[in-house]
Structure formats: structure tokens, C-alpha cells
Amino acid sequence: MQSKFIESASNTLLLLLFFMAAVSYNGKLFGYKSQDLLSGKKEFVEILPPTHTQLEHLGLENMQLEEDSKGIWRIKNSSENERVVNTLAFSKGIYGFGGPIPMYLYLDKSNTIKQIVLGENSETPDFLASVLQDGIVSQWLGKNTEKMSNIMPDALSGATMTSNAINFSIQKTLDVVDNKSSSRYWWTVLDIKTIIALLVIFLGLIISSIKSKKKKHLRTAMLVLNTGVLGIWCGKFISLNILLGWVANGMNLLTSGVVFLMLLLSVLMPLFFKNKKSYYCNWICPFGSAQELAGRLSKKKIKIGAKFMQILKHTREVITLCVFVGMWLGMASDIANYEPFSAFIFQHASVAVLLIAGLGMLTAVFISRPWCRFVCPTGQVLSWMNKMN
Known part of the structure; x- marks a missing residue:
């Protein structure tokens, strides 16, 4: 005993x-x-605007941003109502292998994705690079909430926690900024x-x-x-x-x-x-x-x-x-x-x-x-x- x-x-x-x-x-x-x-104070997640380098990768190196709401910035002097969105503001609790995977989405007036850049994350660099080469991110270019159904189900669900986190973060962000129900976001896991x-x-x-x-x-x-x-x-x-x-x-x-x-x-x-x-x-x-x-x-x-x-x-x-x-x-x-x-x-x-x-x-x-x-x-x-x- x-x-x-x-x-x-x-x-x-x-x-x-x-x-x-x-x-x-x-x-x-x-x-x-x-x-x-001990204090029970939850970690504050800071939603940061894109850096100059990230703006360059988005194709916006000569553009200036002004904050529209939390996680959303409008492009100044844009007649197309274009915006940059940080998915971290809309994808709470969605993690890859190493934690959250923030992304910056460059959206036009119809909330169609024109470009995507990944923010700082804790994923294994080689593994993440391989996932990106597989087209997990590029499949979303030109997509909005109306065109999500064009993405193949197998690609949408993903084969790993990393690809799942990327897909679900983008999907939920598009739903929120387009003022649409994100209830289907839970069903795609099945x-x-x-x-x-x-x-x-x-x-x-x-x-x-x-x-x-x-x-x-x-x-x-x-x-x-x-x-x-x-x-x-x-x-x-x-x-x-x-x-x-x-x-x-x-x-x-x-x-x-x-x-x-x-x-x-x-x-x-x-x-x-x-x-x-x-x-x-x-x-x-x-x-x-x-x-x-x-x-x-x-x-x-x-x-x-x-x-x-x-x-x-x-x-x-x-x-x-x-x-x-x-x-x-x-x-x-x-x-x-x-x-x-x-x-x-x-x-x-x-x-x-x-x-x-x-x-x-x-x-x-x-x-x-x-x-x-x-x-x-x-x-x-x-x-x-x-x-x-």
C-alpha cells in the first residue's frame, strides 16, 4: 500500500x-x-496592424491605413473601400500545433480576398512552409463568403491542426466581417x-x-x-x-x-x-x-x-x-x-x-x-x- x-x-x-x-x-x-x-488575469491579445514589410507582401507598400474597428484597417484614399483585416481579432481559440496563427487579409469592397500574409506565430517553420506550399493559403485568394463552397471539402477541413487553424481562422473572419452567421464554421469539422x-x-x-x-x-x-x-x-x-x-x-x-x-x-x-x-x-x-x-x-x-x-x-x-x-x-x-x-x-x-x-x-x-x-x-x-x- x-x-x-x-x-x-x-x-x-x-x-x-x-x-x-x-x-x-x-x-x-x-x-x-x-x-x-495567481491573479487570474487572462493574457491580453494585442491586435496589431501590419508592419511595413507585411504591407509590402500584401502589395500595399505605398499605402496608408486608418483603423476602422478592432482588427480592421481601411486603406486611405481608396475608392474601392479596400481593407486589411487581422484574423486574430476574429478567431479566438483556434490554434495550430504551436498556438494561434494570425493572418492579414487584404479585402476588396465585396470582402473578396486579394492577398494573405501570415503574422508572427509559433509553428515549426519548415512544417508551416510545407503546408503553405500545399496551397492551404493560396486556395482562399479570390474567395469570399459566397465562394467558400468552391473550396474542396478535403482542403477546407485540412489534414493537420496547422491547416485546420489556417482554414477555420480565415473562414470565421470572412463570416464576421461580412455579417453572416458563422454556425457552419462548427459543422465543417465533421x-x-x-x-x-x-x-x-x-x-x-x-x-x-x-x-x-x-x-x-x-x-x-x-x-x-x-x-x-x-x-x-x-x-x-x-x-x-x-x-x-x-x-x-x-x-x-x-x-x-x-x-x-x-x-x-x-x-x-x-x-x-x-x-x-x-x-x-x-x-x-x-x-x-x-x-x-x-x-x-x-x-x-x-x-x-x-x-x-x-x-x-x-x-x-x-x-x-x-x-x-x-x-x-x-x-x-x-x-x-x-x-x-x-x-x-x-x-x-x-x-x-x-x-x-x-x-x-x-x-x-x-x-x-x-x-x-x-x-x-x-x-x-x-x-x-x-x-x-
């Missing part, structure tokens, strides 16, 4: 260290600045990928509770669905970057509902079934599932010596604690960017991430789920959550 209490207390302490490190790195917790946490992803997660919930000799075959089917549907097709997974973003800014169900459900099940399932293993890691995680499938390609496995295994049992904890130190030193984002999960969104993933994921998969053929067991900081944080009770 005493040892159980000590384990629970130590895991709770480690989880608190994670939150403290995240607050130290981001300077805020759930939208509150760290210095204002695209086919989201619905199928939810079905796969609930199917995993059912299969994990079945006690049958055929469960091995059902598990194989679940591993394939996790890898193919949740990973490759939908790009839905929990990562350290996502957790850091939620800790800093809070979580929005519109852009993160599926991933939040994954986290919720990972926390709740051990409470009901008294299983200290992470439900997410064992039954939902796309990369964990891919590794297990890779392990079935060969019956020959590398035998790890008992002494070396004793060391490996603690490497994941050490790596995660090193990440905490990195947060305090301001390097957490660099570390978290190399988790292999984003390799599922291969068209936007960096070469380094693809190489790490490939190496993990190759190793998994001969060693059972090596990333999950010996490296994954996200899995370690989830493990601490499960062992708090």
Missing part, C-alpha cells in the same frame, strides 16, 4: 514538473501569462476523415474489451486501421508538440476534438479497467501500431542482454526528463520537432523526421516496438498520467 502511494505521488510530481517546464518554456498556461496565473477517425477509435474501445480467442485477429485489424486510417489518411495522433500547445493556449474541440478524445481515453481507461498500461499507446497510437505490424515481418528477433535491458528500461524516462530540461533552456520545440509521428503527414514532414521514423520502423522488425518502449517522451508523459491514481 505504501509503495503504491509512493509510486502515485512520484508520478504526480513528474507530471507537475512537465506542466512547470511547459509554463517556463511558453511563458503561459492555458492562455494565462505565467506572471498572471468531415469524412473526422467521422471515420472517430469510428476507428470507438472500434478500438470495443475490441480492447473483448475476451475471445479471436482477439489476436481483431487486434491485427485494429493495428492496420490505426496505421492506415488514423495515421496515414487522417494524420491524427498525440505528440509532445500538441501537448505543449494545449498547455500554453488551452484546447479547442473544433480543431483538436479527435486528438483530445484519444487523450481522454488514455486517461480514463486505466481508471475503469485498473490497467496501468497506456490505452492510447497500446490500442490507438498509429506509430506504435505500425511498429507492431513491422515486428510481425520477421520471427527472428535481436536478444537484448538482461543487464542492457535494465538500462533500456529507464532510457525513456531519462530522455523525457532531458526534454523537461530543454524546456527550461528554451530548446523544447527543437527536441519535440523530431518525434516521428508527423512522418504520417509525409508530404509536410522534414527529412530528419522521415529518417527517424524509417529507422524506428526498421528496428521494429527485429526489436519489439523500440520507439514506444525506449524513447517516446509523449508515451512517458501519458504513462505518468495513468499511474497517478
